[in-house]
Amino acid sequence: NAGVTQTPKFQVLKTGQSMTLQCAQDMNHEYMSWYRQDPGMGLRLIHYSVGAGITDQGEVPNGYNVSRSTTEDFPLRLLSAAPSQTSVYFCASSYSHGGQMYGYTFGSGTRLTVV
Amino acid sequence: DAKTTQPPSMDCAEGRAANLPCNHSTISGNEYVYWYRQIHSQGPQYIIHGLKNNETNEMASLIITEDRKSSTLILPHATLRDTAVYYCIVRADWTGSRLTFGEGTQLTVNP
Numbered sequence: 479n480a481g482v483t484q485t486p487k488f489q490v491l492k493t494g495q496s497m498t499l500q501c502a503q504d505m506n507h508e509y510m511s512w513y514r515q516d517p518g519m520g521l522r523l524i525h526y527s528v529g530a531g532i533t534d535q536g537e538v539p540n541g542y543n544v545s546r547s548t549t550e551d552f553p554l555r556l557l558s559a560a561p562s563q564t565s566v567y568f569c570a571s572s573y574s575h576g577g578q579m580y581g582y583t584f585g586s587g588t589r590l591t592v593v
Numbered sequence: 594d595a596k597t598t599q600p601p602s603m604d605c606a607e608g609r610a611a612n613l614p615c616n617h618s619t620i621s622g623n624e625y626v627y628w629y630r631q632i633h634s635q636g637p638q639y640i641i642h643g644l645k646n647n648e649t650n651e652m653a654s655l656i657i658t659e660d661r662k663s664s665t666l667i668l669p670h671a672t673l674r675d676t677a678v679y680y681c682i683v684r685a686d687w688t689g690s691r692l693t694f695g696e697g698t699q700l701t702v703n704p
Binding site: 482511513520521522523537566568570578579580581582583584585586587 | 625627629634635636637638639640641642680684692693694695696697
């Protein structure tokens, strides 16, 4: 298993540009999430999904869109990049079994700089 | 999800046990305690979780007090590679995939 794969690893955008951060997992996990981590700060939840076709907002959703058309993929779209979106973005996936939620597997992150 | 309180930083000598405390005095009956760690610049790594019984896996042990108001993560023989920020998270399964990270504890393992 490759686990959670994020692409690209690094990206520089100009203000106003749009782009999609890709996230794919091959573990058949139903739960997927996107987080951002600003320098020296903790992780903040952007959007999450509890299954294909179902998404919901986290604590910092403004400026981002997501969709979940398949179990494997959970892309994050930046609509119009702003310098405040300069951050490291992490995608994560998890599953439940027997009524219990198991630990998240995180990707290695995408380091985004908006100039 | 219940709020957690962790010390901002701790030190540990290499080869000794690292005991990381977490206070979650407002935890409710259906909430689990999860521990993650984040080594500099990497994605967080799941360590262990538990409800009320003590748990052990290949990475660590989790001790939860009988009243469930606090817990301790134990790394039995800390190595330099265990230097990381450790996060204690309390959440209920019904919240689905929401996972809220606090400030965590910066553990530094010294040679």
